[in-house]
Amino acid sequence: MSLKRSVVAGLVLAVTSTGLTAVSAFAQGEEVGGSGNTYFLSGTVDGGFNYGDSGDRVYFGDWDGDGVDTPMIRRDGQYFVRNSNSSGTADYTFWYGNSDDVVLVGDWDGDGVDTLAVRRGGHYYVKNSTTTGVADYEFWYGNSDDVVLVGDWDGDGVDTLTVRRGGHYFVKDSTTTGVADYEFWYGNSDDIVLVGDWDGDGVSTLTVRRGITYYVKNSTTTGVADYEVSYGNATDTAFAGDWNGDGSDTVGLRRPPVVTTPPASSKPANPGDTKNCGDFRTHAEAQAWFDTYYPWYGDIAKLDNNNDGVACESLP
Ligand SMILES: [Ca+2]
Ligand SMILES: [Ca+2]
Ligand SMILES: [Ca+2]
Ligand SMILES: [Ca+2]
Numbered sequence: 001m002s003l004k005r006s007v008v009a010g011l012v013l014a015v016t017s018t019g020l021t022a023v024s025a026f027a028q029g030e031e032v033g034g035s036g037n038t039y040f041l042s043g044t045v046d047g048g049f050n051y052g053d054s055g056d057r058v059y060f061g062d063w064d065g066d067g068v069d070t071p072m073i074r075r076d077g078q079y080f081v082r083n084s085n086s087s088g089t090a091d092y093t094f095w096y097g098n099s100d101d102v103v104l105v106g107d108w109d110g111d112g113v114d115t116l117a118v119r120r121g122g123h124y125y126v127k128n129s130t131t132t133g134v135a136d137y138e139f140w141y142g143n144s145d146d147v148v149l150v151g152d153w154d155g156d157g158v159d160t161l162t163v164r165r166g167g168h169y170f171v172k173d174s175t176t177t178g179v180a181d182y183e184f185w186y187g188n189s190d191d192i193v194l195v196g197d198w199d200g201d202g203v204s205t206l207t208v209r210r211g212i213t214y215y216v217k218n219s220t221t222t223g224v225a226d227y228e229v230s231y232g233n234a235t236d237t238a239f240a241g242d243w244n245g246d247g248s249d250t251v252g253l254r255r256p257p258v259v260t261t262p263p264a265s266s267k268p269a270n271p272g273d274t275k276n277c278g279d280f281r282t283h284a285e286a287q288a289w290f291d292t293y294y295p296w297y298g299d300i301a302k303l304d305n306n307n308d309g310v311a312c313e314s315l316p
Contacts, residue, residue, distance in 0.1 A: 029105055029150025029159070029195055031074075032058040034237025036256040037308065039071065041085055041243040042231055043250045050087045052080070053307055054257050060241045061105040061114030063130055069114075069241030072130075074103065079116075081130060085243060087310065095132045097125070106150040106159030108175055117175075119148065124161075126175060140177040142170070151195040151204025153220055159204075162220075164193065169206075171220055185222045187215070196240035196249030207251075209238055214251060260295065267296055275301040277312035286312035 035055060040048045052058065057074040064083045073080040073090070076099035080090035097103065097118040104117045109128045118125040118135070121144030125135035142148065142163040149162045154173045163170040163180070166189030170180035187193065187208040194207045199218045208215040208225070211234045215225035229251075232238070236253040243250060271293055280286035290303050290311035303311035 030059075030148075031103065032060065032237060032239045032254055034254045034256065036237075036254050038255045038257075039085070040232065040236075040253040040255060041241070041250070042252065044085065044243045048255070049085055050308055050310070051082060058254065059103070059105050060239055060252065062107075062112065062242070063114060065112040067112075067242060067245035067247070069243065072105075077101075079130070087308070089306070089313075094130055096127060104148065104150050104161075107152070107157070108159060110157035112157075122146070124175070137175075139175050141172060141175075149193065149195050149206075152197070152202065153204055155202035157202070162195075167191070169220070182220075184220055186217060192238070194238060194240045194251065197242075197247070198249055200246065200248035202247075207240070214238075268292060270297055271300060273301050275303065277303060277315060280312060280315060283310075283312055283315040286315055 037050050037052050037054050037056065038048045039051065051071050052073040059072045059074065060069045061072060062069050063072060063081050066083075068085070070083050070085050072082065077095050077097055078093055079096060080093050082088065083091050096116055102119040104119055104124070105114050106117060107114050108117065108126045111128070113130075115128050115130055117127065122140050122142050123138065124141065125138050127133070128136050141161050147164040149164055149169075150159050151162065152159050153162060153171050156173075158175075160173050160175050162172065167185050167187050168183065169186065170183050172178070173181050186206050192209040194209060194214070195204050196207060197204050198207065198216050201218075203220075205218050205220055207217065212230045212232055213228055214231065215228045217223070218226050231251050232253045233255070236255050239252050239254065240249045241252055242248065243252065275289060277286060280289065286303055287310070290299070290301075293300050299307075
């Protein structure tokens with residue numbers, strides 16, 4: 001993605017943001033975590049796509065309300081939104097909150113568009129648009145060190161919070177200050193948990209991940225999994241979303257970069273900074289040149305200014 005730092009003058013606001021998780025598309029709710037700039041989305045043409053840099057902070061959500069969850073990268077307080085799951089640059093950017101804020105994604109007003117909420121301890125600052133500006137409203141829930149999940153637990157189209165304490169979950173069906181509406185237990189206290197609408201009934205529930213196995217449960221009740229599936233590699237970071245707009249969520253994976261060192265015998269001579277994009281007729285030609293030298297010398301000719309591994313993307 002291009003890292004254009006132009007967009008907005010500095011903001012000194014309490015909060016701002018955008019969300020993730022829509023009526024039909026429930027996604028992650030939290031930062032994806034992990035590293036790598038390659039993403040695989042189950043149930044799609046699974047060749048993977050690239051977005052941003054390996055170290056970027058990433059969220060998934062339905063930013064345009066078309067029912068499909070797509071990535072958004074965060075660099076400090078600036079957000080780079082992409083509305084398709086394909087390699088390319090950001091569609092637009094905005095600013096919200098402070099660089100050290102914890103950010104949640106959800107459809108807080110039920111309009112089908114995911115936006116952000118900033119979390120500061122047990123205090124939440126909700127914004128219902130992915131635009132620069134202050135929060136629309138605030139509320140408190142749980143304790144400052146609680147783990148929080150975002151989902152539409154009652155299927156009314158509005159995302160709210162669940163506090164997780166080990167394998168114990170405290171569900172609240174409104175983004176208002178107050179106690180939980182109900183509780184349940186699922187999995188172990190050290191399990192990785194994903195939130196999604198796995199059966200497309202409009203209600204978010206949990207999936208526990210252990211290695212490459214996902215234990216899916218279609219109700220927020222205490223009990224065992226309804227079924228399990230295996231996907232990807234154990235080293236992948238998993239998240240959830242609706243990748244094809246069918247109303248059901250599936251798993252997505254963020255894959256860490258593979259560090260490969262070509263055999264020494266294949267090492268080409270250092271060409272130096274002798275090429276510009278204008279020296280190539282096509283993107284493919286530039287990419288082939290880039291790929292030949294990159295493993296040894298990096299982006300020696302500066303053909304990949306946005307560091308996404310794609311050289312001279314302006315060429316045909
Ligand atoms: Ca979308
Ligand atoms: Ca919304
Ligand atoms: Ca709800
Ligand atoms: Ca469901």
